[in-house]
Each structure stands twice: as structure tokens, then as C-alpha cells.
Amino acid sequence: MSQPTLYYFNGRGNGEYPRLVLSFAGVQFNDNRVNGIDDALKTRLPFGQLPFYEDEQVQLAQSKSIARYVAQKYKVAGKNEVEIALSDAIAESIYDIINPFSAARGDAEKTEKFKTETAPRFLNNWESLLLKNGGKNFVGQSFTYADVAVFHALDFLKFVGLEQLVDATKYPTLTTLSKSVSEIPSLKAYLDKRPTDSKF
């Protein structure tokens, strides 16, 4: 059976989240980092954009859909419909941090609002939700892709120079979760070889 392929540029952007979920799920995949979208690739892209994922069953665009599909296919989305729905809700919530940060770039007032209101709101909520579920993971009794999604959001804040927002004294449970996720062997293997020079 051939390996799945994820096409994206050599940067984190919208490609990093599906890469992390694939790695967490222990999937051997071709991490195809392209320099640009050539004509041959373009004709295959539903929206003309990357990331684009393909395996023997599907060709799929949209980073969140790819992450969700991979999580369900490899049984790391939750053990039943309710767990899957709860994992999806946590996973979706990371874009309530990532999108406002991106929208605020270059605007001092919006960036300040992001740092003092938006990010703390979600960090507080994630800390509470984790504690409510026992502290080790967000949904059910084992890691799901929701944990990886939140790891990605915290990793994103670090990558853009805002790691001080994730204060370990304010968010101890979240901080521990992030470390535990980064130590999952299949994910750690990816993180250890991830290019350090990739752009946002």
C-alpha cells in the first residue's frame, strides 16, 4: 500500500496542523514540501490551494477537513459520536486564536486586544476544560486529535514569539498537556526532524 501524501509549502502555515495529526496517528506519510504550485498540481487542487492530501481513498483539500479525516480514519478522533463531536469542538476552537492573531498582524491595537483578551480567554477555557476531564487529555480517557490541535495552538503562539502568554503558573494543566503531547513517540519523531527554518 502506498503512503499518503500531504502537499504543502516548506513552512508551517495551514500545513502544520494536518502534519501533526498524521504524525500523532503514527501514519507514515510523504511530507511533500513544494516550492510552488505548478500546473500539474494546480489542476488537481479543488480550490487551487494547499494543503492537499491524497491517499488510496481520497484527494482532499482544506487543512481542518484533512485533520478530521485522518483522525477518524486512524481512530484518534474519539471512541464514539459524542467523543468525536467533543474533540471536533476543541479542535475547531484553536482557530479562534490562530485566525484573530493572523488578522491582527501589523495592527498594534488589535494585537494588544489579542494578547489581553482573545488569547487569555481561550487559554483559560482550555485549562478549565482539561481539568474538568481529569487533566490529562481533553476528551475521553486517552489522547485524541483535540489534544494535538491545542498543542498546535500553543506551539503556534511560541512560533510567533508569544510564548509568554502561555504562563505555566496560570495554566499548569495546559502546560503539562503540551509537554505530554510533544513526547508522544510518533509526534516527537516528527518534531525532532521538523525544519527549524520554516516560515509562518
Ligand SMILES: N[C@@H](CCC(=O)N[C@@H](CS)C(=O)NCC(=O)O)C(=O)O
Ligand atoms: N482554508 C484553507 C486555506 C488554504 C490556503 O489559504 N492556502 C494558501 C497557503 S496558506 C495557498 O495555497 N495559497 C496559494 C494560492 O492561493 O494560490 C485551508 O485551511 O486549507
